[in-house]
Amino acid sequence: MNKAKGFTSQLVHAERLQNLEQGAVHQPAHHSVLFAYKQSQELVDVFQGRSKNHAYARQSTPSVNVLQNTITQLEQAHASLVFSTGMAALTTSMLTLLKAGDHVIFSQFIFGNTNSFAQTLTQYGIEVDFVDITNHPQIKQKIKSNTRMLFCETIANPVTQVADIQHIKTLCTPQNIVLVVDNTMTPSYLFNGKQLGADLLITSLTKYFGGHGNALGGVVVDTGNYNWQNYPNILDTYKNAEPANWAITQIKKKGLRDMGASISSEAIHQLSVGSETMALRLDRSCASALQIAQFLQQHDKISQVYYPGLPSHPQHELAKKQFKHFGAILSFDLIDSIDCLEFINQLNLILCSTHLGDNRTLSIPVAPTIYYEMGLEKRQAMGIREGMIRLSVGIEDCQDIIDDLTQALDYFA
Structure with missing residues (x-):
């Protein structure tokens, strides 16, 4: 999409290079909730996954797509989904990829709201363990046959413990555990999550991405590191596409469509402009x-x-x-x-x-x-x-x- 090599050069030109109408350098805010088609088969193709066009703004709009494309490019990743908040990105990703009987390992240093949500997961029959994320033998000891995810932050808030993402990945890989990393404290400019082994990245766009305290937003990024054919909780409904798209499609359909944590066009515009700096x-x-x-x-x-x-x-x-x-x-x-x-x-x-x-x-x-x-x-x-x-x-x-x-x-x- 962009031949520029520098981080900021890529970012400030990311929108205009996505073929925006009439030479605009910013993606216009799309306020339409619905999208009409002259041929009914075109709408059918959207619903059945054969078309990347839009059916309803709860799942996608042209504004959403441009922001997602920009983030995917910055993270050198496979795909991204934006949400109304960072917590929405986190909770919907877990609720759509986990089921009763699964086991999740959390860093004991995670932020308070995330810790609260981890407790909520136990009410749905999901086992939760907390570990000192800097203690690798303790992590290894907590891994079970039903462990599906390990969640940690790059730098913990507020005591600033740092997780060794590359080493933790070596503990996850043999058991096909999905490594989910919250990189809100160290967004893509500071941290290359894909290179170090993260499978899913969760970011509060409200924070350093937007930077101006005027818009809420969040994103889940599939780095492309994980082979979703090895993950047991993908629904058959979403296996009609390339395996690389299975998880992000399930999160989109079960999270955005069913749970409705959609981001507004106004927030997208404010976050996009803020991100340039x-x-x-x-x-x-x-x-x-x-x-x-x-x-x-x-x-x-x-x-x-x-x-x-x-x-x-x-x-x-x-x-x-x-x-x-x-x-x-x-x-x-x-x-x-x-x-x-x-x-x-x-x-x-x-x-x-x-x-x-x-x-x-x-x-x-x-x-x-x-x-x-x-x-x-x-x-x-x-x-x-x-x-x-x-x-x-x-x-x-x-x-x-x-x-x-x-x-x-x-x-x-």
Whole structure:
């Protein structure tokens, strides 16, 4: 589709090179829910999979296709499906590919909402185990004959444990286990999921892909690594095409069509335009995150900093090998005498917000908010201390962020 080799060059020209009408450089927003055909057989062919045209906007539109094509190109993958949110992409993928009696292994460090959904799976007769994703013998020990999937994040939120995707893949392959990787924290500019062995990639497009905090979206990407002929849960209905398309078709039909987590044309446009600056934003945010982590690590009112870019991080060398940059998320613990809520109240430039991957730097007290429902025991198992603060570093001038942290720390004598 595109002869440009550079990441940003590909991205900013991706839409216009998909034969848009009248020379448009952005895909027009298609608001029609229905699509009419002069010949009834044409609509029949859409329903029966012989045509890639559109039947109903819940499953696809021209706008959806352009965004999916762009993401597939960036990930060097086989196919993509976009959804209304990242959680919709995650939940529908699992609910359509798993059935009662299956077993799934989750990283014990996964984000709170994903952890909550893992608990929901057990209500449908699906076995769930949690493992320390950095402990490879423990992963191997948990694998069973009915294990169908292993789910992890590239960098865990908020303690920043890093999963060795390439090694985990070697544990999954002999058992035909689908390796599902959430790369929201390290989108395609930072991490090559296909090359390292991920079978399905789940990304919240709301975060670094869009970057501006103005549109929700998510995507599941089939990298093409997995042979779906080896997967027992593909319905016969969807085996009338090439095996490479079996899973993505089942997710589309059973997830988008039946569950209806469709993305809007307005969101597609905002995410697409926002994505053009992804590399520029990530270069700046990641560089600032490293400087901020180094600053906090040396401060006498900070007891610990969690960031893969620091040599003291347990997976620092792995992160150097696996990612282009170390990411734009870091967390830290204040010394015991400083209350984390009081500290955040002293910040002026840095916003208190639950979002991440935004142009603005955001802070949040982790334990009483995004991980509150988990309870103390699970938080401790994840390495989350009760006073932990997470920073999502934005694109402001780095010194201004450091100055804001400094004045807030100086408030506590």
